[in-house]
Amino acid sequence: MNVEVDQSRCVAAGHCLASVPEVFDQRDDDGVVVLLDETPPEQQHERVREAAVRCPSAAIAVRARDSSS
């Protein structure tokens, strides 16, 4: 899986970090999302997908990784 975040959309509600701290963090000064891992391991996929769905500003995009890439 490939994860992308759009920092300009993020409203810094902190859900993603609360649910998958391995993958998401928040910037210290304004709480905006920081992506720690673009290609998280299998066991985090479900929580990452859930975080993407719950993000209040649709700032997280998840794509299935091309098997070739």
Add this chain to the structure above:
Amino acid sequence: MTEPRALPIAARAEDRPFDPAAELYELQREEGLPRVTVPSPILGDFEAVMITRYEDARSVLRDDRLRMGFVFDPEAPRTMLNQPGNLLNYNGDEHSRLRRMLTGAFSVKRVRALRPMIEEIVSARLDALSEAGPGADLVRVFSTPIPTMVICELLGVPYADRADFQHRAQVGLDVNTTREVQIRNLAEMDEYMAGLVADHRKQPGDNVLGGVVRDFGHELTDDELVGIGNMLLIAGHETTASMLSASTALLLQHPDQLAVVRDEPSKIDDAVEELLRYCAPATIMPRQAAAPMSVRGQRIEEGERVVVSILAANRDPDATEHDLDALDVSRQPRPHVTFGHGVHQCLGQQLARMELRVALPALFDRFPTLKPAVPWEEIDYRTTALVFGVRELPVTW
């Protein structure tokens, strides 16, 4: 077209204060987007599109054509709802500019660092409850002071001023007062907040308001800073107090679930999420369409008012196969819009969660035999207020 039905703004079931009114469930089942007449003490009666489904709520709240129901109007008298600096009065870029100045202070990490302060406040309120003795009103001695004290810490309100501060906060939320009383009270709050802001301007305190003054003071007017201070109080005070009281009342009626909250620290986060979904203290969110838009292919016209029912959306049976009318603190948390959705989603939600996670287990741990001091039928829930809650909760142990 049929005449819109009248619907009280809070719309909870008559004898089951935690449940949506039957009308809301009826609206939820309808395929069409219903229009209802909403009686409002602030706006007078108005007609609005009523959003009751979970997916509809998420979809409209993410749509930037939908604007806040109230926008700051410098010409109109200042009221709780009409003041500069209040995020709930802004849209678009103006909103994100202001919000970005505040989000850093409410991040997961920063809130985690506030935990010891919250524990201290909770522990002092438990002592106060113990001193007050059986028969004490939990709302007055425990639920209300905790969030107020937390906000006093965020704003840097000195101890000596806190009793007055709390009194003004309470008057500000009392819907039974006249407009004149409200305007006078807000003037007093503004005056006090202006003093605090002036102090922070001289020497920024080591707290949220002080931090905003230090980092963004040059971009903000004193008026805006006062509004920010007032907003933090208004948005964070009664909602959290209501959650504490309502959750306690609810758990006392579900002793097995209370035991989970009290005895299983690993489950407290999920339990709080379920309580938030179930109680939905902020019952509705008012909006207005700035341009024509659509939900599930149905039009909302430009200028139409839209009311999102948090209460109904949190119980939407289509959102899941689970029974959402049942309280189950042990379940995998079900999604909810208790903190709203989209760009205005609650700024203080991590803080509110932390207050609940600390306060509820501590209360039941300290008073394992806690129970209401009056029969349940006599407990008066604020079912018609904008913020749901319990008016009084006399307890004994």
